[in-house]
Amino acid sequence: MGMPARKLEPVPAAKAAGAAVVELKRATPGFADRVKPVLTALWTNLLPPAVTIAILLGIWQIAFDRPGATLPAPTVVWSQAFDLIAEPFYVAGSQDMGLGWRVLTSLQRVAVGFGFAAIVGVLVGAIVGQSVWAMRGLDPVFQILRTVPPLAWLPISLAAFRDANPSAIFVIFITAIWPILINTAVGIRNIPQDYRNVAQVLRLNHLEFFVKIMLPAAAPYIFTGLRIGIGLAWLAIVAAEMLTGGVGIGFFIWDAWNSSRIPDIVVALVYIGLVGFALDRMVAFVATRVTRGTAAN
Amino acid sequence: MNAYLKLDRIDKSFKRGGTTSEVLRDVNLEIAQGEFVSIIGHSGCGKSTLLNIVAGLADTTKGVVFLDGTAVEEPGPDRAVVFQNHSLLPWLTVYDNVRLAVDKVFGRAKSKAERHDWTLQQLELVHMGHAKDKRPGEISGGMKQRVGIARALAMQPKVLLMDEPFGALDALTRAHLQDSVMEIHARLGNTVLMVTHDVDEAVLLSDRIVMMTNGPAATIGEVLDVQLARPRKRLDLVNNQTYLSARAAVLEFLYARHKAPSIAA
Numbered sequence A: 001m002g003m004p005a006r007k008l009e010p011v012p013a014a015k016a017a018g019a020a021v022v023e024l025k026r027a028t029p030g031f032a033d034r035v036k037p038v039l040t041a042l043w044t045n046l047l048p049p050a051v052t053i054a055i056l057l058g059i060w061q062i063a064f065d066r067p068g069a070t071l072p073a074p075t076v077v078w079s080q081a082f083d084l085i086a087e088p089f090y091v092a093g094s095q096d097m098g099l100g101w102r103v104l105t106s107l108q109r110v111a112v113g114f115g116f117a118a119i120v121g122v123l124v125g126a127i128v129g130q131s132v133w134a135m136r137g138l139d140p141v142f143q144i145l146r147t148v149p150p151l152a153w154l155p156i157s158l159a160a161f162r163d164a165n166p167s168a169i170f171v172i173f174i175t176a177i178w179p180i181l182i183n184t185a186v187g188i189r190n191i192p193q194d195y196r197n198v199a200q201v202l203r204l205n206h207l208e209f210f211v212k213i214m215l216p217a218a219a220p221y222i223f224t225g226l227r228i229g230i231g232l233a234w235l236a237i238v239a240a241e242m243l244t245g246g247v248g249i250g251f252f253i254w255d256a257w258n259s260s261r262i263p264d265i266v267v268a269l270v271y272i273g274l275v276g277f278a279l280d281r282m283v284a285f286v287a288t289r290v291t292r293g294t295a296a297n
Numbered sequence B: 001m002n003a004y005l006k007l008d009r010i011d012k013s014f015k016r017g018g019t020t021s022e023v024l025r026d027v028n029l030e031i032a033q034g035e036f037v038s039i040i041g042h043s044g045c046g047k048s049t050l051l052n053i054v055a056g057l058a059d060t061t062k063g064v065v066f067l068d069g070t071a072v073e074e075p076g077p078d079r080a081v082v083f084q085n086h087s088l089l090p091w092l093t094v095y096d097n098v099r100l101a102v103d104k105v106f107g108r109a110k111s112k113a114e115r116h117d118w119t120l121q122q123l124e125l126v127h128m129g130h131a132k133d134k135r136p137g138e139i140s141g142g143m144k145q146r147v148g149i150a151r152a153l154a155m156q157p158k159v160l161l162m163d164e165p166f167g168a169l170d171a172l173t174r175a176h177l178q179d180s181v182m183e184i185h186a187r188l189g190n191t192v193l194m195v196t197h198d199v200d201e202a203v204l205l206s207d208r209i210v211m212m213t214n215g216p217a218a219t220i221g222e223v224l225d226v227q228l229a230r231p232r233k234r235l236d237l238v239n240n241q242t243y244l245s246a247r248a249a250v251l252e253f254l255y256a257r258h259k260a261p262s263i264a265a
């Protein structure tokens, strides 16, 4: 924690330095030897998906590369929507801008809604998980509410907020909060009695208990909830934006549909997929960082 | 004897649904400062329950525990517990596990540097200084138990409570830790209350052995004084007459007069 180890004798440190020097004198492996494992890793990890994508594109191309096809073939998408693919960040007007900007706008909404959902979800989940009676009373309610589809919340939130942007954010919030809340509650409930006993013997107060025992002990559960939550949030934002309008990627798709720009829609779908994938990986990455050692016992 | 820790007419029953099960009845015990007392008895007789009552983790149905003149009402660092399954926090390093206790107990009394030194000192006491930056998942069961002991000692408790601290360890590791505990007890003179079901461990470590009758409504059947001089050496005791007769007395109590319920039937 805070204190640096002050009793580190200099002798082993010097030894370590010596060892490092010896290390350097050893015959350095040839360039080919060092590059090889990297290449192998690239080969085994990138080649299979690349082949899969190539095959899928090929099938798509064959299926729709004919006059009168209802959907554009990949080559058509490439040529007709090239500006969208090549320039994610151009701005040429209030509704004419790169998909990068639109994605960022959507991400902003997701960040606010998901941020609130994370905070409220963890806090309420902690309370619910701590109290048997809160669990009994609230769990059925949560279980019912969480099955309500995101878009079903939209009219209600439009009625409440009378504005598109907060309504979209609210839909994100209400969509993402349930898995976070429920997983946190389960995580808190599963905190071993041993840890509670330790906290009691040490007389940790509520805040210390929350920060030092509850959060770390329930972290794997909390992150499971966050990961499901961010996925749902990203699903919901696209749908919500289709209805609320504005600048987001969801409205872009709706707009493109209304003006029959199908190739644009295809590009937007790829964007959405990639961003959703990145979000999921980000939360997973943070989770493995934060919960390292928590599960090991 | 002036009682430092006093268990005064302790009754304990658990109510579940409509049924009440009486676990302890009329347990009386007085322990002097610096004394090492073991509680031994068959599984399920209520040893852990009794220890938890002293710790304040469980409350009594009737009766009071007094420590140093005041009644025990809730858990606290003056009655540090070494739990059977170490109960280290897996997300903290060995150092931080002990430091958490040190910060909580001495947060005001000691400066940051003093708390750091105190933490290291406790780890050295149980010979765990070398592993201070490891996490509990990376050390052996015996080492975890050592850290658990260091954490408890770090609180400078008035009584050290241990619930089968070495129960989950192999015989060699257990012997090592018993020696460590004897050494620490000799050095610091702690008052210790330990639950065990190992007869040799009880005789080797204790000044007195409290033998409990079988439940339900278990109570103290007999208290045996172990009149062996300290420091005690495991090897010297192999043929020691006092040791052997103390051992025989406990065995006789447990297996002749108060057989385990399943054996008795």
Ligand SMILES: Nc1ncnc2c1ncn2[C@@H]1O[C@H](COP(=O)(O)OP(=O)(O)OP(=O)(O)O)[C@@H](O)[C@H]1O
Pocket: B014, B016, B021, B023, B041, B042, B043, B044, B045, B046, B047, B048, B049, B050, B197, B215
């Ligand atoms: N929370 C509880 N609710 C109901 N009954 C309990 C509870 N805790 C313990 N008991 C009962 O009290 C009795 C004594 O349990 P305890 O754990 O104290 O035994 P023990 O002597 O420590 O046994 P062991 O040697 O196996 O650890 C048992 O019959 C147990 O079923």
Ligand SMILES: [Mg+2]
Pocket: B047, B048, B049, B163
């Ligand atoms: Mg027990």
